[in-house]
Amino acid sequence: MRYIPNSPQEREEMLKEIGLSSAEELFRTIPGDIRLARPLNVSEPLAENEIIAAFEGMAARNTATQKPSFLGAGVYSHYSPTIVDHLLQRSEFFTSYTPYQPEISQGTLQYIFEFQTLVAQLTAMEVANASMYDGSTAMAESYLMAQRVTRRNKIVVATSVHPEYREVARTYTKHGDAEIVEAAFDEATGRLADLSALDDKTAALVVQSPNFFGCIEDLSELAAKAHEVGALFIVVVTEAISLGLLKAPGACDADIVVGEGQSWGIPASFGGPHVGFFATREKFVRQMPGRLCGVAYDKDGKRGFTLTLSTREQHIRREKATSNICTNQGLIALAATIYMEAMGKQGLEEVAVQNAQKAAYAKNAIAAIDGYSIPFSAPTFNEFVVRGPRPANEILEAAREKGIIGGLALSKYYPGRENEFLVCVTETAARESIDLLLDSLR
Amino acid sequence: MSIKKVTSHPTQNEALIFERSQAGRVGYRLAKLDVEEANLDSLIPKELRRDDGLAGVPEVSEVDVVRHFTRMSSWNYSIDLGLYPLGSCTMKYNSRLNEKVARIPGFAGLHPLAPEEESQGALELIYRLQEALAEITGLPGVSLQPAAGAQGEMTGVMLIRAFLDKRDGEASKERRVMLIPDSAHGTNPASAALAGFTVKTIRSTADGITDMDHLRELCNEGGVAGVMFTNPNTVGIFERNIKEICDTVHNAGGLVYMDGANMNALVGVARPGDMGVDVIHLNLHKTFSTPHGGGGPGCGPCCCTAELAEFLPVPRVVLEAASPDAKFRLDYNLPNSIGRVKAFFGNFGMMVRALSYIYTHGNDGLKEATEAARAQRAVSRAQTRRHLRQTIPVGRYARGDLLAQEPGKERRRHARHRKTPDRLRLSSDDRIFPARRGRRDAYRADRVRRPCRPRCVRGGDDRYRSRGKGRPRARKERTAFDTHRTPR
Numbered sequence: 001m002r003y004i005p006n007s008p009q010e011r012e013e014m015l016k017e018i019g020l021s022s023a024e025e026l027f028r029t030i031p032g033d034i035r036l037a038r039p040l041n042v043s044e045p046l047a048e049n050e051i052i053a054a055f056e057g058m059a060a061r062n063t064a065t066q067k068p069s070f071l072g073a074g075v076y077s078h079y080s081p082t083i084v085d086h087l088l089q090r091s092e093f094f095t096s097y098t099p100y101q102p103e104i105s106q107g108t109l110q111y112i113f114e115f116q117t118l119v120a121q122l123t124a125m126e127v128a129n130a131s132m133y134d135g136s137t138a139m140a141e142s143y144l145m146a147q148r149v150t151r152r153n154k155i156v157v158a159t160s161v162h163p164e165y166r167e168v169a170r171t172y173t174k175h176g177d178a179e180i181v182e183a184a185f186d187e188a189t190g191r192l193a194d195l196s197a198l199d200d201k202t203a204a205l206v207v208q209s210p211n212f213f214g215c216i217e218d219l220s221e222l223a224a225k226a227h228e229v230g231a232l233f234i235v236v237v238t239e240a241i242s243l244g245l246l247k248a249p250g251a252c253d254a255d256i257v258v259g260e261g262q263s264w265g266i267p268a269s270f271g272g273p274h275v276g277f278f279a280t281r282e283k284f285v286r287q288m289p290g291r292l293c294g295v296a297y298d299k300d301g302k303r304g305f306t307l308t309l310s311t312r313e314q315h316i317r318r319e320k321a322t323s324n325i326c327t328n329q330g331l332i333a334l335a336a337t338i339y340m341e342a343m344g345k346q347g348l349e350e351v352a353v354q355n356a357q358k359a360a361y362a363k364n365a366i367a368a369i370d371g372y373s374i375p376f377s378a379p380t381f382n383e384f385v386v387r388g389p390r391p392a393n394e395i396l397e398a399a400r401e402k403g404i405i406g407g408l409a410l411s412k413y414y415p416g417r418e419n420e421f422l423v424c425v426t427e428t429a430a431r432e433s434i435d436l437l438l439d440s441l442r
Numbered sequence: 443m444s445i446k447k448v449t450s451h452p453t454q455n456e457a458l459i460f461e462r463s464q465a466g467r468v469g470y471r472l473a474k475l476d477v478e479e480a481n482l483d484s485l486i487p488k489e490l491r492r493d494d495g496l497a498g499v500p501e502v503s504e505v506d507v508v509r510h511f512t513r514m515s516s517w518n519y520s521i522d523l524g525l526y527p528l529g530s531c532t533m534k535y536n537s538r539l540n541e542k543v544a545r546i547p548g549f550a551g552l553h554p555l556a557p558e559e560e561s562q563g564a565l566e567l568i569y570r571l572q573e574a575l576a577e578i579t580g581l582p583g584v585s586l587q588p589a590a591g592a593q594g595e596m597t598g599v600m601l602i603r604a605f606l607d608k609r610d611g612e613a614s615k616e617r618r619v620m621l622i623p624d625s626a627h628g629t630n631p632a633s634a635a636l637a638g639f640t641v642k643t644i645r646s647t648a649d650g651i652t653d654m655d656h657l658r659e660l661c662n663e664g665g666v667a668g669v670m671f672t673n674p675n676t677v678g679i680f681e682r683n684i685k686e687i688c689d690t691v692h693n694a695g696g697l698v699y700m701d702g703a704n705m706n707a708l709v710g711v712a713r714p715g716d717m718g719v720d721v722i723h724l725n726l727h728k729t730f731s732t733p734h735g736g737g738g739p740g741c742g743p744c745c746c747t748a749e750l751a752e753f754l755p756v757p758r759v760v761l762e763a764a765s766p767d768a769k770f771r772l773d774y775n776l777p778n779s780i781g782r783v784k785a786f787f788g789n790f791g792m793m794v795r796a797l798s799y800i801y802t803h804g805n806d807g808l809k810e811a812t813e814a815a816r817a818q819r820a821v822s823r824a825q826t827r828r829h830l831r832q833t834i835p836v837g838r839y840a841r842g843d844l845l846a847q848e849p850g851k852e853r854r855r856h857a858r859h860r861k862t863p864d865r866l867r868l869s870s871d872d873r874i875f876p877a878r879r880g881r882r883d884a885y886r887a888d889r890v891r892r893p894c895r896p897r898c899v900r901g902g903d904d905r906y907r908s909r910g911k912g913r914p915r916a917r918k919e920r921t922a923f924d925t926h927r928t929p930r
């Protein structure tokens with residue numbers, strides 16, 4: 001077998017060395033009646049070219065990847081420099097283990113440290129962790145953390161937060177004592193409007209910006225409202241590229257910033273693996289979930305890096321840990337780190353500006369088409385809602401026949417909003433494809 | 443003439459990227475904006491935009507980035523350099539074929555919200571992997587949504603909770619105890635807590651398996667929702683009383699969760715479903731060869747009995763009809779589901795790799811891999827035992843993947859010591875945890891030192907002062923790297 005390092009002869013010798021006559025004997029501690037007496041019913045072993053052919057065949061049936069697409073809603077198409085995928089495939093990163101032993105993991109630890117720093121800089125927060133599974137679980141964990149910090153149990157969350165994120169948070173909190181109240185957005189602006197649920201039992205106010213409809217929230221004002229009642233202010237970011245242009249949540253007085261880092265050079269890959277990030281104020285660091293890497297000095301004063309504040313984690317606190325997360329998204333955090341460093345200060349801003357410009361071009365042009373309008377007035381970044389003259393599913397179906405994936409029908413998540421769809425335009429959308437989209441709507 | 447092997451790095455202290463930053467360097471180029479540029483203020487008002495100029499974010503060239511990461515990588519030990527003898531965190535060879543197929547544009551570029559008709563290949567792949575894992579575990583209900591082992595555990599115990607709530611109604615409130623062996627991985631109790639269970643610890647016997655008397659005693663105390671055990675357990679021993687454990691817990695009205703982190707020792711040989719297990723999680727990043735990648739990403743499928751399948755996370759991938767033009771579909775209509783545990787469908791890219799691994803090995807190969815792992819284990823155990831007898835005192839754990847443990851023999855501490863080059867060794871006594879070193883500085887690279895100072899990695903710099911008094915000696919390797927940089 002290709003991946004088994006020793007030959008059948010070698011294995012036979014090994015068996016002899018330990019005094020066994022057959023491989024079956026290796027399993028003598030497993031009672032006979034629970035052993036599998038037949039071969040597994042899975043595929044025959046396949047050769048490399050057979051596997052490539054089979055997988056290419058399956059991939060070819062993902063016809064969506066052959067069309068220009070204006071889908072966003074938590075997963076975005078962005079250009080990723082070639083070196084990102086190249087460097088992350090270096091064996092020393094790619095085949096390494098969780099950095100529990102700092103003496104053989106300084107490479108991993110240093111990039112985690114840089115990842116944490118970049119996340120902290122872009123969100124303008126004091127500390128960030130080594131990563132979460134994705135944005136949705138990062139948000140779910142932020143609810144639990146807010147409850148621990150405030151010792152209150154009510155979470156007020158905007159309905160304009162990504163619907164799948166809210167579903168995940170519901171799963172994570174349903175066996176605790178959290179009370180989740182969903183707060184409505186304003187029909188005219190698309191921004192969070194109803195703050196009547198905020199009270200002195202509220203642990204946190206949770207908003208996404210840009211929100212699911214692409215609208216940029218007025219974070220400073222919402223932070224003040226949350227802080228007035230002693231609640232934490234949690235900001236969710238699903239489009240990390242927006243951080244290059246928009247006011248950082250930390251600068252708007254957020255207490256916890258969580259989000260999805262897929263936009264930092266990570267392929268869509270049908271929804272994962274991506275990378276969640278989690279940042280907060282230093283005073284809350286002991287309540288933060290997930291791994292944290294810190295700087296350390298050896299006895300000669302040389303700098304190194306090591307996992308730290310591990311008492312928060314489940315190895316030590318077990319059922320009292322701040323979270324059950326162990327394996328996180330290490331390698332994807334590496335990809336995100338390479339992306340952010342390669343793009344650098346200028347690139348992160350330029351790519352954000354291009355997104356805003358291209359989306360604005362598409363938004364204005366669509367609004368000018370007969371029968372189409374933009375229902376929400378708040379400023380947007382690279383996504384916006386369009387209201388069409390007929391059900392969005394029909395409009396998108398027609399576009400698809402012309403070879404374009406025009407966006408996401410809102411009715412998937414917001415029943416009743418039949419004529420509306422979400423359009424996302426990033427720097428990867430060439431003007432010709434935007435114009436194709438416009439044609440398909442006309 | 444002999445060529446001297448390169449054993450050391452050009453520098454032992456690769457600077458942080460923030461220390462390498464030089465104003466004005468760029469390492470990217472975007473295509474020119476191809477639409478008319480609008481006034482930014484008219485799109486997004488100033489007060490909603492950043493005004494800090496992204497302070498602190500590095501400015502480096504492409505080659506700076508390549509060198510930076512290549513140099514850092516040389517500080518890591520990894521599978522491709524040699525053996526990583528861990529137990530439950532099985533570290534396997536990570537096939538490059540898996541990487542190749544995961545990068546096929548039809549997979550890597552697929553948006554999770556693309557129409558189902560246009561994502562048939564991805565749905566098929568998920569379905570095929572579900573089927574394979576159901577066969578390997580003997581448990582027919584499979585969800586690939588969990589992102590790692592711990593999330594698979596949480597999903598699994600939530601299935602148990604949902605099952606009990608449905609079966610017992612109000613009375614389920616009285617059943618909130620999860621029994622977990624003392625040797626269990628810390629994620630087990632932490633996951634049980636997320637599903638609202640309290641934990642009671644089961645003792646192990648002297649030969650490292652579950653103490654059946656203690657298990658019975660705990661079951662008799664009542665309130666038992668279930669047991670979470672690992673098999674082979676985390677000290678590497680197969681729980682030979684597995685059927686009895688399952689019967690005892692089932693008779694007490696509870697369900698059995700198996701932590702499948704050690705499935706590598708069982709694939710093709712025995713199936714948890716045939717042992718009486720109700721629900722299990724697998725780690726594709728262990729048993730099925732997807733890279734551990736310095737701590738992730740993982741994929742932690744949850745497999746369960748047909749009885750528990752109605753509670754699995756939503757959505758599920760199903761096959762519409764077994765006809766030639768079969769269609770795969772996402773089923774959202776699962777009223778008893780525990781809900782979603784992750785956005786979209788899980789770490790799909792890991793599923794592609796795992797299926798490629800399964801196809802490479804095929805039915806015989808999977809079993810052969812288990813046998814090879816086990817033979818290897820048994821041999822090195824015999825060798826280690828000889829060695830340990832002389833060097834290492836008897837300890838509590840022998841954390842390996844599988845010991846053919848004879849009853850009565852004491853367990854010995856697994857030799858964790860690995861030979862590493864001296865230069866990589868940080869003496870643990872001298873590790874200074876951030877809290878002791880200007881706390882704020884501790885978690886952020888940009889606050890460790892002032893950014894952008896030329897020749898900033900200098901001996902005698904105050905941040906390099908050791909914990910003790912006095913200035914450290916300026917060390918050559920600390921300055922080596924920056925000597926080529928032009929001073930301002």
Ligand SMILES: Cc1ncc(COP(=O)(O)O)c(C=O)c1O
Binds near residue numbers: 591630725
């Ligand atoms: C026995 C055992 N259970 C559970 C886990 C958790 O898995 P993960 O790290 O993928 O969350 C691990 C490994 O970390 C393990 O060794």
